[in-house]
Every structure is written in structure tokens, then in C-alpha cells.
Amino acid sequence: MRSSTAVAEQSTAPDGARIPTVIADDVHIVYRVYGGNTGRGSATAALNRIVKRTPGAGVREVHAVKGVSFTAYRGQAIGLIGSNGSGKSTLLKAIAGLLPTERGKVYTDGQPSLLGVNAAMMNDLTGERNVILGGLAMGMTHEEIRERYQDIVDFSGINEKGDFITLPMRTYSSGMAARLRFSIAAAKKHDVLMIDEALATGDRSFQKRSEARVRELRQEAGTVFLVSHNNRSIRDTCDRVLWLERGELLMDGPTDEVVRAYEKETAR
């Protein structure tokens, strides 16, 4: 049991009830891939179909999330696990409001922030400029960014091996870029923070630092979702786990129980 009394106070209503932050109610997500079967000239054909609003024979549907329901509460860190293509990233994008649901609804309290490994940053700008841009994009003021700038840079460890923060992001390794992205996102208190594989990208010492930060964010009474293939990260960080397989929610429960069942299944 990681939560302290202070956490329990923050994450419950005065009447003691837990405060829901995200409710997914029978969520279905379908991707439509245009021109999948049409061979040559498919881009023009697809455009014509879109203009004429006819689905056409070349439209392929991928039913990526199938009827997922759960309620997340304040103060929870929830891991999402499952094999490649099981729908984890898709579900996060839907919670963040970046993908429409085909059926069902997602209700959120506050603005969820999605931090993905591929989250857009301006590659031609320096790390320094990206810290400012990222901070502004998250709704921080110039003043707040100035106050936290050094902490963000120190946390990322970007400058440990030289003055990299003043170089363009395109000169960073993928791990360095992911560390900076995480550090920017983690500088702010989030109602709902969703992290897609970011922790797996850094080296072990950065992973430990970021796991500790995720625990703090949780204690600030937010809800954290973490997608990872690293079961150790999930065990160290999350108190609850959702296991998705082929778009369906296979299991939802305490971390130990779900990860153990998942490991048993994947060991076969």
C-alpha cells in the first residue's frame, strides 16, 4: 500500500467517496484505412470516394478497441499492458480526445495530457526553445516556465554530457528526446497524465527518476496512465493494471494479480 493519509485526503471527496477522473463506457474505436485494396492510383480514388462520401470497396476497417469500460479515480496510477497491437495506444488517444469513439463514451474530469514517445516537438529548435514551447502548450505561464526551467533541464539530464540544451533537438538521440519530453510534461501537475512508453526509452537511472516522479504526480492527486511493455516499470509505478488483448479488456485489477496472469500467459 503506497498511499499515505495525505493522499487519501486529497483523492477523496469530503464524504469519503473516491473521485472519478476518467470514465470509459463501452468504448469502441474503429480506424478506417482508405485505399487498402485498390492498388495503383489509390490516393486519387480514395479522395474521390471521400468527396462523394461513398465508402468504396477499398475501405478497410480496423476495430482497435472493443467495448472497453472502466472508471479511473484520483490518486491512481494505472498501467496498460497487452501484446503489440492490442489497442493500448489507441485507448489512450481516445481518452485524450484525439480519436473519436465509434460507440460508447469517454468522460474526463479536467484536460488529459498525453505524453507519447512520438509527441511532436520542433526538431529544428533547441532543447531550450522546446522547453518553453512545451510548457506554453501545457498551459504554463512564461513566469512558471522560467521558474521551473532549470529543474526541467536538470531532471532530463540532457546537460550531463555537455551543453546539449542549446543544440537543436534533431541532434539528440531518441532516448535524450524522450527524457526531455517527459521532464517537460512532468514539470506540471496534471489532472490526468497519460504516458505512452516514455519510461522505457531512457536509461535505467532516468527510468528510476521518472518512476519516482510518476509516484509524486499521483500523490498530487492526479491520475496517471502508463503504457509499457516493461513489467518492472509497471510493477514499480502502478497500483492498478488494465490488460488489453485484441482490443478487449481482458483483466482489470491490482497490479500484482494482473501482471502475474499476463506473465503466465506470455511465458507460454
Ligand SMILES: Nc1ncnc2c1ncn2[C@@H]1O[C@H](COP(=O)(O)OP(=O)(O)OP(=O)(O)O)[C@@H](O)[C@H]1O
Ligand atoms: N492509424 C491507424 N490506422 C489504422 N489502424 C491502426 C492505426 N493505428 C493503429 N492501428 C491498428 O489498431 C490496432 C491497435 O493498435 P495500437 O497501436 O493501439 O496497439 P498497442 O497495443 O498500442 O500496440 P504496441 O504495443 O505495439 O504499441 C492494431 O491492429 C493496429 O494495427
